[in-house]
Amino acid sequence: MDFITYEVEGQVGIITINRPKALNALNSKVLEELDATLEAVDQDAIRCLILTGAGEKSFVAGADIGEMSTLTKAEGEAFGKKGNDIFRKLETFPLPVIAAINGFALGGGCELSMSCDIRICSDNAVFGQPEVGLGITPGFGGTQRLARLVSPGMAKQLIYTARNIKADEAYRIGLVNAVYTQEELLPAAKKMAAGIAKNAPIAVRNCKKAINEGLQVDMDQAIVIEEKLFGDCFETHDQKEGMGAFLEKRKEKTFTNN
Numbered sequence: 001m002d003f004i005t006y007e008v009e010g011q012v013g014i015i016t017i018n019r020p021k022a023l024n025a026l027n028s029k030v031l032e033e034l035d036a037t038l039e040a041v042d043q044d045a046i047r048c049l050i051l052t053g054a055g056e057k058s059f060v061a062g063a064d065i066g067e068m069s070t071l072t073k074a075e076g077e078a079f080g081k082k083g084n085d086i087f088r089k090l091e092t093f094p095l096p097v098i099a100a101i102n103g104f105a106l107g108g109g110c111e112l113s114m115s116c117d118i119r120i121c122s123d124n125a126v127f128g129q130p131e132v133g134l135g136i137t138p139g140f141g142g143t144q145r146l147a148r149l150v151s152p153g154m155a156k157q158l159i160y161t162a163r164n165i166k167a168d169e170a171y172r173i174g175l176v177n178a179v180y181t182q183e184e185l186l187p188a189a190k191k192m193a194a195g196i197a198k199n200a201p202i203a204v205r206n207c208k209k210a211i212n213e214g215l216q217v218d219m220d221q222a223i224v225i226e227e228k229l230f231g232d233c234f235e236t237h238d239q240k241e242g243m244g245a246f247l248e249k250r251k252e253k254t255f256t257n258n
């Protein structure tokens with residue numbers, strides 16, 4: 001891999017977009033490598049992923065403007081599809097994914113973070129969808145995910161004005177869950193990931209599925225989705241272990257993902 005590093009620490013996988021000279025901008029190669037990295041994650045051993053960017057300035061400064069500048073309409077659509085397919089793979093990936101946003105998260109970078117389950121950022125982070133200033137719309141799901149994550153009115157304001165916002169404003173509007181100093185960001189992401197990893201994996205994964213799928217349908221259907229995923233946890237080793245530990249007043253629990 002030229003532009004992605006993947007490290008495993010215990011049960012946590014850390015994916016780093018590693019193209020710092022271009023502020024980790026997403027060209028086709030980065031997207032392909034991100035796709036291949038996700039495909040290679042050992043879903044039995046790993047219980048939570050962290051996605052971050054290399055360097056101190058940038059998470060991802062967007063799709064690669066140089067590469068996009070000469071695209072035809074058909075090529076633009078194909079590039080958009082490539083990104084969208086990968087971002088959707090991340091969004092629906094069975095494991096939870098924490099975006100540790102360590103600087104610029106512009107355009108495709110903001111969109112990438114919004115495909116993750118949880119966003120936390122450093123105090124130098126900058127968010128925005130600058131696309132209309134470049135003569136295009138957001139192309140990796142920004143119009144859809146930003147409107148769902150914050151509010152339609154706030155998403156429209158940010159997208160139409162192409163205005164960048166800093167970490168504190170991103171926190172205020174609910175785009176990120178927490179802001180840390182640059183030094184504290186990755187340790188905080190790892191601590192959160194470890195907190196997730198200690199819980200029953202089948203249950204955590206079913207929660208992700210229930211929340212994601214339930215948000216796409218009305219409440220009656222959403223509750224049925226939850227019922228099925230709730231029922232799916234029973235008769236598993238981990239359900240017996242979790243409830244057994246409570247009943248036996250036992251602190252230690254061993255979840256096996258079975």
Ligand code: DAK
Pocket residue numbers: 021022023025026061062063064065066075076077078079080081083104106107108109130131134136137138139140
């Ligand atoms: N693409 C390519 N290179 C980039 C880049 C980007 N998005 N962002 C930064 N770089 C490169 C710079 O060109 C520079 O390279 P060299 O000149 O050193 O070779 C290097 O990174 C350092 O950048 P700067 O020198 O500009 O650094 P500064 O600290 O001065 O400024 C900045 C940082 C983030 C404010 C600035 O670099 C900047 O404004 N970058 C562009 C941010 C941006 O507009 N991002 C949104 C890109 S648009 C679609 C699919 C996808 C999309 C749209 C449609 N379909 C096909 C439907 C997505 C669109 C986008 O993401």
